[in-house]
Amino acid sequence: MGSQTEENYLKALYKLSDEEGKISVSELSSTLNVSIPTANSMVKKMDAHGWLRYEKYRPLTITPKGKQVASMIIRKHRLTEMFLVEQMGFSWESVHEIAEQVEHVNSEAFFDRMDEILGFPKFDPHGSPIPDKNGKTEQLDLIKLSECKMGEIVTLSALSNSDKNFLEYLNSRSLSLGVQLKVIAKEAFDGSITVSYSNHDKEVLSKKVCDSLMVEKLR
Amino acid sequence: MGSQTEENYLKALYKLSDEEGKISVSELSSTLNVSIPTANSMVKKMDAHGWLRYEKYRPLTITPKGKQVASMIIRKHRLTEMFLVEQMGFSWESVHEIAEQVEHVNSEAFFDRMDEILGFPKFDPHGSPIPDKNGKTEQLDLIKLSECKMGEIVTLSALSNSDKNFLEYLNSRSLSLGVQLKVIAKEAFDGSITVSYSNHDKEVLSKKVCDSLMVEKLR
């Protein structure tokens, strides 16, 4: 393993490369709130660990080994979040900060036990997939709510953003995973969508919100 | 809060001062497996935090503030151990290493929730008292088994040593907290004691073992 710092860099690297393939040092530095030179020097260490490929002035690419190590950290993070919600009664908006610390605990048994107690969950409280012990995740076929058409009925299955503010916004609208949404209107000029669900029959959601709601089409 | 390193120094300081009142830099250094100069420089920082009183060449004394901070770390450690045993099914010999890491998590809510789920336990799995949110602990009137007289019947209530090897030794003899022990013989020359308990009717325990078993006299 690496240090906690290195683990945080690797996690950021993993997420950025998932989103964009190629990663720049400056993206990494801004994600981690460190200066560019700091990220630059850390990147060289991670190259030495074999977690990424680094060449001067070229974009970074994560290696299979880096992905493997990263997925184990993400596994620990997401299992912790799930445990906090399911076994300890925390709400989905309060678990991230705790999991951010607990994920660095070095004990396979600890996380395997969580996994077992939870019944080997495939997704965390925000709908993100939990890697299994081999780093494998279950991939659902999700699309953004913003891409849905009028009249479609979908299930809210994951969030592509789990900021506290956003989660609190969803709470205030009684939006949680598993809720069935029906698209009853789409505004072309601002991309906002009106949905009905549960006992809400006309809720207007902005484009920004709809971009962060990942849904599954009903078959 | 201080860094994890500082927290570990403070914990060691607290335990040593509990045992002996005055603490020397060298005791601290050997407890933490660092060199004497390292402990020396750290001690100056802890003095700056107001956790201890430091004067050149004089023994160290922990301050009330230091005790308070230390007891909160110990609270987190012992709650974690208890949670691991009671809620997650770990055995008492495997929880220390995990708790040693989890204790540094910075989240009151996390530990308060453990406390609540456990029903506000007063003692950890090794019988050590768990400080409450104000740092208060329940003090039992315990003596070493080695100090007991022939014929006495006592309850095993705590361990003054929780090394893995010792715990495994106790497991192998089916000795656990709450067991009632009857002293059926005492050897003067080596301090060993023969006890009976549960379905063991003649178990010989060395002086060293008896010194680590803290028992409560039955009234």
Next chain:
DNA sequence: GTTATTTGTTAGATCAATCTAACTTTATAA
């Protein structure tokens, strides 16, 4: 296709936590 802007790199400093070597003070023991 030069120039300007953004991005990346190097150099050098700082801070925390550690070490070893050299020296000083306190405690122990002859």
Next chain:
DNA sequence: TTATAAAGTTAGATTGATCTAACAAATAAC
């Protein structure tokens, strides 16, 4: 009570993670 041993201190080096300032390369803009 002085000599020796043990404990404590200071100085100076190292490593990891960070920073700013100065410079270099790649990309974008005209």
